[in-house]
Amino acid sequence: MAAGTEGSETESQLRWLAAHLLRCGLLDVDLRWDEAAGAGLPGTISFGESWSAGVARLERGEPVQYVIGETDFMGMRFFCDAWALIPRPETELVVEAAEAFAREALAAPYGTWPRPLPVLDVCTGSGCIACSLAARLGDAASVAASDISADALALARKNATALGVGVALRKADLFEGVAPASVALVTANPPYVSSADCDRLPRNVRDWEPRLALDGGAGGMEIISRLVAGAADVLLSGGRLVMEIGEDQGPAVRELLCQERTTMRMLELRRDFAGRDRVVVAERLPR
Template sequence: MTEKPETWTIRRVLDWTKGYLAEKGVENARLETEWLLSAALGLDRVGLYVNFDKPLNAEELSAVRGLVARRAKREPLQYVLGTQEFCGLDFAVTPAVLIPRHDTEVLVEEALRRAPHAATVLDIGVGSGCIAVALAKNLPDAQVWGVEQSAGAITLARQNVERHGVRVILCAGSLFEPFADQRFDLIVSNPPYIPTADLDTLQPEVREYEPRAALDGGADGLDFYRIIVPAALEHLNAGGWLMVELGIGQAEAVLGMFKQAGFTGCFTAKDLNGIDRVVGGRIP
C-alpha cells in the first residue's frame, strides 16, 4: 500500500513557520509569517484565514519555503518581500538602499508643515527615493531634486519615482557636488548617523544586510552634519529651510551646529517614541 503524502494546509504551514522563525530570533514571528505566506500565495491576510484548511500544492510549498528560508537567515522582511510602506506610499526596496523607517516620516511631516510653499527642494542621500517622492507627491508644483552617490540606489529611486508618477530629478554625486551654483527653498536629509563603533552591535537585519555606507556616520555619528549644515548656507534661498533626521541623543549637538552656522527658528521634532528625530532651521 502506498503511503499517503503529508498534507500541508495553510493553517499547518502558518503554525510551523511561526515557531521556526521565532526559534531563529525573529520578533513578531506570527505577523511576519502571515506576510510571507500572503506574498507567496498571492493572498491578503484575510484570504489566509478564509482558506485556513486549503492544502498547498508542491509549487506553493516551494514558494513559501524560499521566502521563509531567507527570513530565517535574518534577511529583513522588507527585502524578502521587496516593498516597504512610507507616508502611505509603497516603495520598492532592495539591499542597495536603507529600508525606509516610519521615524523618517517625521522629517517629511515637518518639511510640509514648515515649508508648504517651497518651489525648489533637495533631498541629500536619496536612497530609495522615499523622502523625495513623498515631498513631490505633496508639493505637486515644486521641483524636487535628489542626490545620491550609490548607482544601485539611484536605479531603484528612479523606479520608485516612475511608480508614483512624480517629478524628481536624480543626480549622481556626493552631498552638494552637482549643485555648485544652485539654491533651494528646502533642503532635507537623512544622512548616515550611527557611530562606527555601534555598527557591530545592531540587529543582524541591519548589520548584515543594509548598506553600511548609509549607516556609518563616523566616530560620533555626526560627520555628515558637520559638512551639510554649514555648506547648506550657500545653497539655500533667503528664508529657506534645512531639516535633517538624526539618531538618539544627537539633537543637542546638531542643534548647536545649526545655531553656530547662523540658522534661525531652529527646532527639534520628536518621533512617536518621544525621541528627538529631526532638527531644522531657516536662513534669515
C-alpha cells in the same frame, strides 16, 4: 497560517510574507490562507516554493522587506533592495515637517519663493522622502534627489517610475554641483550611526542593510556636519533644512547650528513616536 518558528517578531514577519504571496492585507492573511488552502494554493508548487524560499531567507535573518522586495511609507508602496536602507516609520516625520514648510512657502505672496518650489532631498536612498514629497506637492514643487550610490539611485528611479512622480535624480556627494542659494527646502536622512555603534547594531540591520547608509563616521556626525554647512550654502534666505538625526544627537546638532549662527538657526527639534529626538528643522538666515 503555519508559523514554523516562535516569537512575535518572527510571526509578524511570516504574516507579512504570507500577505505578500497571497496578495492580501495583513488582517486578511488567516482567511486567505484557509481559502487558498481550500483552493489548493498553499499546496501548489509555485506557492510552496515561494513560501519555503521566503521562510529560509527570514530564518537567515534577512529583513522581511528585502525578502518581499517592498514596504509601505507615507501610505505608498516602495520597492526595497539591499542597496538602500529600508524606509522607516520615523522618517515619515521628515516628510511631514518638509511638506508643512512647503505649503507655507506656497501660500506666501507671489514672488516670495520661486515656483515651482525647488526641493532637494540628499542621501535619498530608496527615494522615499523625495517621491513622497513629489506625490504630495505635485506640480507646485520641482523635486530633485541625489545619493552617492549609483545602486541606491537605481532603486529610487524604479520607485519614482512606479509611483508616477517626477523626481530629478543625480549621483552626487551631498551638494556637489548644486548652485548656491538655489533651493527652498533641503531634506535628508543621512547616515548618522557612529562607526563604533554600526558594529553593535542588531544583526538584521548590521548584516543586511548597506554600511554606506548607516555609518556616519566618528560620533556619527561626519555627514551631518557637512550637510549643515552645505545646506547653508545652497538654501535660499528663509529656506529650510529638515533632517533626521540619531536620538542622542540633538545637543550636538544644536551646537553645530550655533556655530553656523550667521547662516543657520535651529527652529525645532521634533520627537518621534517613542519620544526621542529625531528631526531637526533649521532655517537659512537672510544673506
